[in-house]
Amino acid sequence: MKVTTLTINGELVSASPGATVLEAARENGIRIPTLCALEGLSTVGACRLCLVEVKGSPRLQPACVTAADEGMEVSTDTDRLRRYRSMILELLFAERNHVCPVCVANGHCELQDRARQAGMDHVRLPYQHPDLPVDITHARFGVDHNRCILCTRCIRVCDELEGAHTWDLAGRGTNARVITDLNQPWGDAVSCTSCGKCAEACPTGAIFKQGSTVGEMEHRSDRIRFISAARARKEWSP
Amino acid sequence: MDKSELQAIAGKERGARKPVCVSCCTAAGCLSAGGGDVMDSLREELSASGASQKVEVRAVGCMKLCSRGPLVRVEDTSDGRPVADGARLYEKIKPSQAPVLIRAAGEGEAAELPMVDLSHPFFTRQRPIVLENCGVVEPERIESYIEADGYLALHKVLRDMTPEEVVKTITQSGLRGRGGAGFPTGIKWSLVAKAISEKKYIVCNADEGDPGAFMDRSVLESDPHRVLEGMAIAAYAVGASEGYIYIRGEYPLAINRLQTAIRTARRLGLLGSRIFEAPFDFNVDLRIGAGAFVCGEETALMASIEGRRGNPSPRPPYPAEHGLWGHSTLINNVETFANIAPILRRGAEWFASVGTEKSKGTKVFALAGKIANTGLIEVPMGITLREIVEEIGGGDPDGQVKAVQTGGPSGGCIPARHLDTPVDYESLAELGSIMGSGGMIVMDDSNNMVDVARFFMQFCMDESCGKCLPCRAGTVQMHGLLEKIRDRRATADDLALLEELCDVVKYTSLCGLGQTAPNPVLSTLRFFRHEYEELLQKEVTLA
Numbered sequence: 001m002k003v004t005t006l007t008i009n010g011e012l013v014s015a016s017p018g019a020t021v022l023e024a025a026r027e028n029g030i031r032i033p034t035l036c037a038l039e040g041l042s043t044v045g046a047c048r049l050c051l052v053e054v055k056g057s058p059r060l061q062p063a064c065v066t067a068a069d070e071g072m073e074v075s076t077d078t079d080r081l082r083r084y085r086s087m088i089l090e091l092l093f094a095e096r097n098h099v100c101p102v103c104v105a106n107g108h109c110e111l112q113d114r115a116r117q118a119g120m121d122h123v124r125l126p127y128q129h130p131d132l133p134v135d136i137t138h139a140r141f142g143v144d145h146n147r148c149i150l151c152t153r154c155i156r157v158c159d160e161l162e163g164a165h166t167w168d169l170a171g172r173g174t175n176a177r178v179i180t181d182l183n184q185p186w187g188d189a190v191s192c193t194s195c196g197k198c199a200e201a202c203p204t205g206a207i208f209k210q211g212s213t214v215g216e217m218e219h220r221s222d223r224i225r226f227i228s229a230a231r232a233r234k235e236w237s238p
Numbered sequence: 239m240d241k242s243e244l245q246a247i248a249g250k251e252r253g254a255r256k257p258v259c260v261s262c263c264t265a266a267g268c269l270s271a272g273g274g275d276v277m278d279s280l281r282e283e284l285s286a287s288g289a290s291q292k293v294e295v296r297a298v299g300c301m302k303l304c305s306r307g308p309l310v311r312v313e314d315t316s317d318g319r320p321v322a323d324g325a326r327l328y329e330k331i332k333p334s335q336a337p338v339l340i341r342a343a344g345e346g347e348a349a350e351l352p353m354v355d356l357s358h359p360f361f362t363r364q365r366p367i368v369l370e371n372c373g374v375v376e377p378e379r380i381e382s383y384i385e386a387d388g389y390l391a392l393h394k395v396l397r398d399m400t401p402e403e404v405v406k407t408i409t410q411s412g413l414r415g416r417g418g419a420g421f422p423t424g425i426k427w428s429l430v431a432k433a434i435s436e437k438k439y440i441v442c443n444a445d446e447g448d449p450g451a452f453m454d455r456s457v458l459e460s461d462p463h464r465v466l467e468g469m470a471i472a473a474y475a476v477g478a479s480e481g482y483i484y485i486r487g488e489y490p491l492a493i494n495r496l497q498t499a500i501r502t503a504r505r506l507g508l509l510g511s512r513i514f515e516a517p518f519d520f521n522v523d524l525r526i527g528a529g530a531f532v533c534g535e536e537t538a539l540m541a542s543i544e545g546r547r548g549n550p551s552p553r554p555p556y557p558a559e560h561g562l563w564g565h566s567t568l569i570n571n572v573e574t575f576a577n578i579a580p581i582l583r584r585g586a587e588w589f590a591s592v593g594t595e596k597s598k599g600t601k602v603f604a605l606a607g608k609i610a611n612t613g614l615i616e617v618p619m620g621i622t623l624r625e626i627v628e629e630i631g632g633g634d635p636d637g638q639v640k641a642v643q644t645g646g647p648s649g650g651c652i653p654a655r656h657l658d659t660p661v662d663y664e665s666l667a668e669l670g671s672i673m674g675s676g677g678m679i680v681m682d683d684s685n686n687m688v689d690v691a692r693f694f695m696q697f698c699m700d701e702s703c704g705k706c707l708p709c710r711a712g713t714v715q716m717h718g719l720l721e722k723i724r725d726r727r728a729t730a731d732d733l734a735l736l737e738e739l740c741d742v743v744k745y746t747s748l749c750g751l752g753q754t755a756p757n758p759v760l761s762t763l764r765f766f767r768h769e770y771e772e773l774l775q776k777e778v779t780l781a
């Protein structure tokens with residue numbers, strides 16, 4: 001694989017061998033909004049926030065899984081993309097229950113950050129407010145399904161970095177939910193090593209450390225990148 | 239197994255035929271109307287009557303006019319093959335009518351029972367290629383398929399053609415995928431043939447999840463060997479030696495017949511190692527789906543075969559490059575595979591002579607809705623919707639045809655004023671619908687278009703896998719808005735919001751399910767916008 005050159009928003013940039021469009025943009029200081037992608041984990045292309053326009057392609061492409069090919073012409077911030085991102089965020093806020101002022105992650109939430117950056121300041125869609133449970137059976141952590149955006153970062157970090165595969169998905173569509181072990185209370189999930197990687201990886205207030213109150217749950221998702229890089233490339237500096 | 243053995247089986251089969259053949263449909267449609275008991279009574283009656291020197295009873299597949307089942311056909315086969323105009327098709331047969339039928343058959347007379355007119359356009363306007371053996375051969379007996387020239391195409395391919403020649407023939411035939419999107423089959427085969435992969439797989443997509451569709455089920459229940467033969471030819475062409483048929487669990491009869499077909503083909507050496515003494519091995523296994531529509535999407539289907547949750551993944555990489563367990567994989571629909579053997583037997587030119595410039599061959603549809611004749615039809619591409627609805631379907635018995643829905647939850651409603659549109663991939667797409675896999679529902683004035691759109695949206699909402707946000711949450715919101723409009727609670731702002739959501743979900747969803755979920759809304763808005771607007775609340779102006 002070779003270094004490639006491509007154009008992002010009219011600017012000629014270089015990308016490391018094998019980089020995705022998202023990585024190429026980051027290497028060059030261009031910000032593309034993301035939620036499901038987390039450095040150090042595999043990519044799934046699920047949240048659709050990182051969609052970009054690629055010249056010559058009729059479809060929008062998710063930057064997190066699209067290879068940065070030689071000569072590609074990418075636009076990351078068109079009017080159309082901004083409109084779509086804003087609606088995607090509205091859909092997320094309306095889907096479950098995201099009342100920021102009473103959330104443990106208030107001020108440290110990636111969903112909140114994305115909305116602020118996109119200028120999404122109100123939701124035109126009816127709030128669905130499903131009646132979802134909060135599981136606090138684990139000694140150190142809890143999961144509030146009302147705040148979950150189904151990014152599957154917890155599932156991937158637990159499977160790929162911790163090797164425990166405690167988390168998984170059950171149900172489909174709007175009934176999809178993250179579960180622990182065989183859909184048991186987290187406290188009964190014998191595969192859980194209580195490492196806390198899922199709590200660091202979770203972008204919202206869904207997974208929290210017990211005892212946190214409003215605004216106290218700070219996720220250190222950069223630790224996930226550090227662990228992954230340390231393992232893969234023997235890089236030990238954070 | 240070699241060609242002479244194949245011919246010997248066919249010869250023996252022909253020699254055993256009796257002058258009069260009583261064929262009873264044993265596909266799911268007629269079975270659900272009591273066809274199984276009819277079959278048993280016919281057999282009992284035949285042995286009791288002593289007419290078995292002259293008359294035979296055969297359990298065949300779908301005879302297409304499913305709404306009139308159980309169907310029984312009686313025909314003269316004295317010269318070894320059925321005489322076309324000597325056949326009589328009896329409808330809605332009861333077990334108690336077996337004695338009358340058998341007696342009349344033995345005497346070469348017509349029984350005094352309700353009969354279907356075989357010279358009706360429903361039969362004469364059809365052009366059977368995929369369904370040529372449907373209702374003719376016995377699906378549970380491989381000998382019956384061999385008698386109808388079965389496995390001759392596989393023999394020809396393995397003994398006389400290189401893999402490249404096979405791919406070229408399919409490309410020249412102009413065949414396009416029948417699973418919905420219409421991707422050129424020859425190109426797909428050449429991509430897999432050229433892929434460098436330690437191992438390659440063939441997958442037959444028999445998940446058929448569109449509501450109301452039963453084309454693939456009918457093919458598998460009526461002529462399963464045709465699909466196996468198509469898959470084996472594909473395997474030779476692309477260099478694969480293992481295949482899977484992914485079939486939905488709701489099709490127990492089709493599963494059963496496929497299992498029988500695989501077992502008997504293996505026993506005769508038509509599947510397995512060194513088929514026809516050629517250096518070619520091919521084995522097929524079934525994988526049973528658990529009833530998720532999204533598992534028909536190719537990446538989700540492969541995840542399901544691998545034993546993972548049936549969620550789609552972003553493409554690229556396409557299955558040709560990175561398929562089952564990371565290996566290059568060819569995935570085609572049941573009907574696509576069912577077209578392969580006839581193309582190789584009769585040539586690419588013959589196939590390309592049927593249909594239009596860009597859509598070759600025929601298409602099988604499950605015709606349903608407000609129409610006199612419902613059932614399974616196979617028509618040449620390029621036929622107009624009007625010919626299908628008015629001639630083959632016999633029109634709407636009580637009222638006016640308002641629209642024709644094609645493509646199920648991914649398709650659209652074509653209004654009656656466009657009935658002269660030819661059925662081909664491009665013409666249907668221009669009208670905001672799609673060819674789809676073959677669902678065709680005729681609607682009249684009793685169908686409100688807002689409710690039609692709401693029905694399909696509910697289907698997509700229930701079947702969304704939930705992986706990507708626009709489809710998971712967008713279908714819920716669109717469904718809510720459609721309900722609000724239907725119940726006269728919505729305003730013009732709600733309609734505008736619905737249109738905005740359609741745009742977002744269509745262009746941002748991960749897989750085809752979400753990308754096409756807005757289609758029924760968009761197409762009914764395009765042609766029946768007034769039906770939405772009539773239901774909106776009028777602006778209230780405060781004095």
Ligand SMILES: Cc1cc2nc3c(=O)[nH]c(=O)nc-3n(C[C@H](O)[C@H](O)[C@H](O)COP(=O)(O)O)c2cc1C
Pocket residue numbers: 414415416417418419420421426443444445446447448531532533534535536537569570571572574675749750751
């Ligand atoms: C939601 C969804 C459901 C699908 N269901 C089916 C199906 O039931 N049967 C099928 O053959 N193709 C289905 N497809 C299309 C397949 O992904 C794939 O394109 C097809 O099997 C390719 O075969 P073909 O080239 O022979 O058409 C579906 C696609 C989507 C997006």
Ligand code: SF4
Pocket residue numbers: 143147148149150151152153154155178201202203204206207
């Ligand atoms: S719990 Fe957190 S990390 Fe897991 S899917 Fe939900 S939002 Fe994502």
Ligand code: SF4
Pocket residue numbers: 532549550701702703704705706707709710747748749750751752753
């Ligand atoms: S479009 Fe719908 S079905 Fe397809 S991946 Fe997204 S949520 Fe799943």
Ligand code: FES
Pocket residue numbers: 033034035036037044045046047048049050051062063064065
């Ligand atoms: S970050 Fe790319 S789809 Fe979520």
